[in-house]
Amino acid sequence: xxxRKVGLSDTFKENTAxxxxxxxxxxxxxxTIAISSAKGGVGKSxxxxxxxxxxxxxxxxxxxxxxxxYGPSLPKMMSINxxxxxxxxxxxxxxxxxxxxxxxxxxxxxEETPMIWxxxxxxxxxxxxxxxxxxxxxxxxxxxxxxxxxxxxLTFAQHIKVDGIIIISTPQEIALQDVKxxxxxxxKLKVPIIGLVDNMSFFExxxxxxxxxxxxxxxxxxxxxxxxxxLGKIPINIDxxxxxxxxxxxxxxNKNHKISKIFEELAKEIKESFL
Amino acid sequence: xxxRKVGLSDTFKENTAxxxxxxxxxxxxxxTIAISSAKGGVGKSxxxxxxxxxxxxxxxxxxxxxxxxYGPSLPKMMSINxxxxxxxxxxxxxxxxxxxxxxxxxxxxxEETPMIWxxxxxxxxxxxxxxxxxxxxxxxxxxxxxxxxxxxxLTFAQHIKVDGIIIISTPQEIALQDVKxxxxxxxKLKVPIIGLVDNMSFFExxxxxxxxxxxxxxxxxxxxxxxxxxLGKIPINIDxxxxxxxxxxxxxxNKNHKISKIFEELAKEIKESFL
Numbered sequence: 001x002x003x004r005k006v007g008l009s010d011t012f013k014e015n016t017a018x019x020x021x022x023x024x025x026x027x028x029x030x031x032t033i034a035i036s037s038a039k040g041g042v043g044k045s046x047x048x049x050x051x052x053x054x055x056x057x058x059x060x061x062x063x064x065x066x067x068x069x070y071g072p073s074l075p076k077m078m079s080i081n082x083x084x085x086x087x088x089x090x091x092x093x094x095x096x097x098x099x100x101x102x103x104x105x106x107x108x109x110x111e112e113t114p115m116i117w118x119x120x121x122x123x124x125x126x127x128x129x130x131x132x133x134x135x136x137x138x139x140x141x142x143x144x145x146x147x148x149x150x151x152x153x154l155t156f157a158q159h160i161k162v163d164g165i166i167i168i169s170t171p172q173e174i175a176l177q178d179v180k181x182x183x184x185x186x187x188k189l190k191v192p193i194i195g196l197v198d199n200m201s202f203f204e205x206x207x208x209x210x211x212x213x214x215x216x217x218x219x220x221x222x223x224x225x226x227x228x229x230x231l232g233k234i235p236i237n238i239d240x241x242x243x244x245x246x247x248x249x250x251x252x253x254n255k256n257h258k259i260s261k262i263f264e265e266l267a268k269e270i271k272e273s274f275l
Numbered sequence: 276x277x278x279r280k281v282g283l284s285d286t287f288k289e290n291t292a293x294x295x296x297x298x299x300x301x302x303x304x305x306x307t308i309a310i311s312s313a314k315g316g317v318g319k320s321x322x323x324x325x326x327x328x329x330x331x332x333x334x335x336x337x338x339x340x341x342x343x344x345y346g347p348s349l350p351k352m353m354s355i356n357x358x359x360x361x362x363x364x365x366x367x368x369x370x371x372x373x374x375x376x377x378x379x380x381x382x383x384x385x386e387e388t389p390m391i392w393x394x395x396x397x398x399x400x401x402x403x404x405x406x407x408x409x410x411x412x413x414x415x416x417x418x419x420x421x422x423x424x425x426x427x428x429l430t431f432a433q434h435i436k437v438d439g440i441i442i443i444s445t446p447q448e449i450a451l452q453d454v455k456x457x458x459x460x461x462x463k464l465k466v467p468i469i470g471l472v473d474n475m476s477f478f479e480x481x482x483x484x485x486x487x488x489x490x491x492x493x494x495x496x497x498x499x500x501x502x503x504x505x506l507g508k509i510p511i512n513i514d515x516x517x518x519x520x521x522x523x524x525x526x527x528x529n530k531n532h533k534i535s536k537i538f539e540e541l542a543k544e545i546k547e548s549f550l
Contacts, residue, residue, distance in 0.1 A: 203478060
C-alpha cells in the first residue's frame with residue numbers, strides 16, 4: 001500500500017493560511033484596555049470616563065481614546081472644547097483634562113457636524129488615532145469603542161495589541177444578544193476579554209425600592225455561559241448620568257459617591273491584574 | 276471691454292457636478308419610513324416593531340426591514356426563528372409574523388453569530404434587502420436603522436426613496452448630541468424628517484412618582500431648534516421592554532395598554548399624512 005498522504009502542498013498551505021497581522025502597542029502606552037459592547041446606549045462612554053479617572057486615582061498615568069467616530073461623546077463628557085495641536089503637521093498632541101490625556105474625532109470637528117463616512121474613512125481615522133497621537137508614557141489607555149462588530153473593531157483587533165476588553169451591557173435580553181455576538185467576535189479575533197459589567201442593573205427610588213427596569217441577572221448568566229469573569233453591577237443613577245451631561249464625570253466630581261466606589265474597586269482590580 | 280466671462284466650460288461643469296443618485300422605491304412598497312437616531316440603545320427597534328403593528332391596525336399593509344446588520348433585533352422581538360425561502364436562488368421571500376412582512380440579516384445566520392464585516396459588505400447586504408426581497412404590495416415599509424451616520428445611512432439616502440424619517444432619542448444631553456448630528460445628516464442628504472420622539476422620557480414608579488432618569492425636555496427643545504415636528508413622549512415602561520424581550524411587541528400583546536395607545540395615535544397621524 002502506498003503510504004504517501006494525499007494533501008495540500010506546503011506552498012499552497014502558506015498561500016491560503018489566514019493572514020496574520022502585526023499587532024503593535026499604541027505608541028507611548030503600556031496597556032490598551034477597550035470598553036466595548038456590540039450594543040449602543042448601554043453606558044460605555046460613561047463607564048470609560050469614570051474608570052479612566054478611577055485608574056488615575058490608583059496612581060497610574062491614563063489616557064482616553066474615543067474610538068466612536070460616528071458618535072463621539074468624549075468632548076462633552078470631559079468638557080473639552082478645543083482643538084489638539086500638532087507641532088509637525090503630522091502628529092497630534094492629546095488634550096489633558098482632569099489629569100487624563102484625551103483624543104476624539106470630536107476635537108477636530110464642530111460638535112454637531114455628522115461624520116457621514118463610509119467604512120474605509122473610519123478605518124483611516126482609527127489608524128491616525130492609534131499611530132499619530134503623541135501619548136506621553138501612559139500606563140493605561142482606555143479605548144471607548146463604538147457599537148457594532150465592524151470596521152473599528154476589526155481595525156483594533158488586527159493592528160493593535162489590545163490587552164483586554166471590558167464588555168458593558170444592560171441586563172435586557174435584546175442587549176445581551178448583541179453582547180453574545182461581541183464575545184464571539186473577540187474570541188474569534190483572539191482579543192482577551194477581562195470581563196462583563198452589568199450596567200443600568202436597577203433603579204433605586206427614594207423609598208429604597210429597586211426597580212429592575214431592564215430585567216435581572218442576564219449579564220452574570222451570560223458571563224457564566226461563555227466562561228468569562230463577571231465584574232459586577234452598576235445601578236441606573238441620576239447623579240452618574242447628570243455628571244456626564246454636565247461634562248464632569250461623577251468620579252471626578254465626587255469620588256466618595258457610592259457609584260464612584262464601584263469604579264474605585266474595579267480600577268484596583270484592573271491595575272493589580274496588569275501592573 | 277471684453278464681455279466674455281471667464282468661467283468653466285459646460286463639459287467641465289458637467290464632469291464635476293455632485294453625483295446625483297437615482298432614488299428608487301423599495302420594490303413592492305408604497306412608502307418607506309425609517310426609524311433612526313445616530314445613537315444606539317434609545318429604543319429604535321422597540322419603536323419600529325410597535326409602530327409597524329399600530330400601522331397595521333389602521334388597516335394598512337405593513338413590512339418591517341431590520342437594517343441593523345451588526346445588531347439585528349427583529350428575530351428576537353418578533354419571535355422569528357426560521358430562514359426565508361427563495362424560489363429562484365436570487366430573491367428572498369419575507370417572513371410574515373403578527374400580520375407583518377419581515378426581513379433581517381438575523382434570519383440568515385445563527386442568533387449569536389457576529390457579522391464581522393467591513394463597510395462594503397454592509398452596503399451589499401442593504402442592497403440585497405432593498406432590491407431582492409419580494410415585498411407584497413405594502414402600503415408602508417418600516418426600516419429599523421442602525422446607530423451611526425455611516426454606510427447603511429448613506430446607502431439608503433443615496434439609492435432609496437425614503438419618504439420620511441422618525442428620529443428617536445432619550446432626553447439626555449449626550450444622546451441629543453448624536454441626534455443633532457443625525458438631523459444634520461438627513462437634512463444634508465435631503466431625506467425628509469417626519470419628526471422627533473422623546474423615548475424613555477421618565478420612569479413612573481408604583482406610587483405614581485415620575486423619575487426623570489435621563490433628564491427632561493431636551494428632545495422637544497431640539498425639535499424646536501431644528502424646526503422639526505415634536506411627535507411626543509414615550510415613558511420607560513417595564514411592560515414595553517418585557518414584551519420585546521419575550522418576542523411579542525406590547526401593541527400585539529395588549530393594544531389597550533396605555534403605551535399601545537400612544538403608538539395608535541402616532542400611527543393614525545402617520546397614515547393620514549401619507550395615504
